[in-house]
Amino acid sequence: MSYIDKAFAALADPTRRRVMERLASGPKAVGEIAAGFPVSRPAISQHLKVLREAGLVADRAEGTRRVYSIDPEGLGPLRAWLDRFWGVALDAFQAEVEGDREEDEP
Amino acid sequence: MSYIDKAFAALADPTRRRVMERLASGPKAVGEIAAGFPVSRPAISQHLKVLREAGLVADRAEGTRRVYSIDPEGLGPLRAWLDRFWGVALDAFQAEVEGDREEDEP
């Protein structure tokens, strides 16, 4: 399973995306993250594990607490994958808007 | 279920991402897309339905064939969501690097 696979699978879950958004305002411990979520703390722990293995967050020990933060490196491949389409899709869109000419592509 | 939800859920499946990549080279009919995939044609039909409802592809009738193409508009929200983190995450990363500089000993 590639990094792209893991990253997309990780972000497919709405709760995990909310965790990411919560971490966007700065590193936080598990308890802080779990507070305000409608699910249990163990559930958040499991979500954080998925995000970590996808390279989207990093964690460090701080006493008995575990502080998680967004890992900028993990977002790169995602953006790259999307950007691969960006150009192509816009080109196709542009070509379509300008009117269908002969498809002279070799 | 928001567009972001649908878009991420749609792209979470590897087969659907491969469909997107295949469409990146230009619009194609269902049969053309299904050819070369290890799954059945109905499966591809179902995947295309998910992608369409997520706004990631558009379809038009062409005789008895149904031609699908990438919908550039659908990719926007995804990129926007990722970009929301881009700045914040890089800032956090920067701050962390500068803050840890004195206590970090390789």
Place this chain on the structure above:
DNA sequence: ACTTACGGTAAGCCATGAGTTACATAGATA
């Protein structure tokens, strides 16, 4: 009109995954 090509839909099977509770482990504190 009959037939063929193309593709969407229904029903069922099975694997995966998100959630729960209960328990285990490590560091801080009295």
Place this chain on the structure above:
DNA sequence: TATCTATGTAACTCATGGCTTACCGTAAGT
């Protein structure tokens, strides 16, 4: 040491989703 706090893990349940086969509708060709 005893214990409290903070978090990870195990075992289980239940819903979801991807795949298959079978079938149906529609457009084109004869």
